[in-house]
Amino acid sequence: MGVVRHVVCAMSGGVDSSVAALLLKRRGYNVTGVFMKNWDPLDERGVCTTEKDCEDAYKVCQILDLPFHQVSYVKEYWHKVFR
Numbered sequence: 001m002g003v004v005r006h007v008v009c010a011m012s013g014g015v016d017s018s019v020a021a022l023l024l025k026r027r028g029y030n031v032t033g034v035f036m037k038n039w040d041p042l043d044e045r046g047v048c049t050t051e052k053d054c055e056d057a058y059k060v061c062q063i064l065d066l067p068f069h070q071v072s073y074v075k076e077y078w079h080k081v082f083r
Contacts, residue, residue: 006030011068013056025064033061035070038077 009021011033024031035057039050054070061068 004030006032008032008034009066011035011057011060013053013060017057018060021060021064021066025066031064032067032069033057033064035068037070037072037074040074 005028007024007029009017009024009031011017011021013035021031021033035054037050037054058068058070060066
């Protein structure tokens with residue numbers, strides 16, 4: 001029996017992480033997509049928002065039939081990076 005290889009792929013909602021997840025899956029890895037929320041949507045003023053990125057990452061995981069998880073590091077990121 002072969003060894004089951006499991007990896008967690010950080011999903012940004014962009015092309016690079018999406019292709020990485022696809023290639024890992026094609027290589028036989030069990031891939032789980034994870035989106036790390038580092039920004040509070042109330043602090044965003046741009047067109048590329050955290051919510052949109054998360055939605056895109058989720059859609060990619062649905063298409064690739066991968067489990068998807070979102071984790072929030074908003075407080076940790078603010079306190080450890082900006083303070």
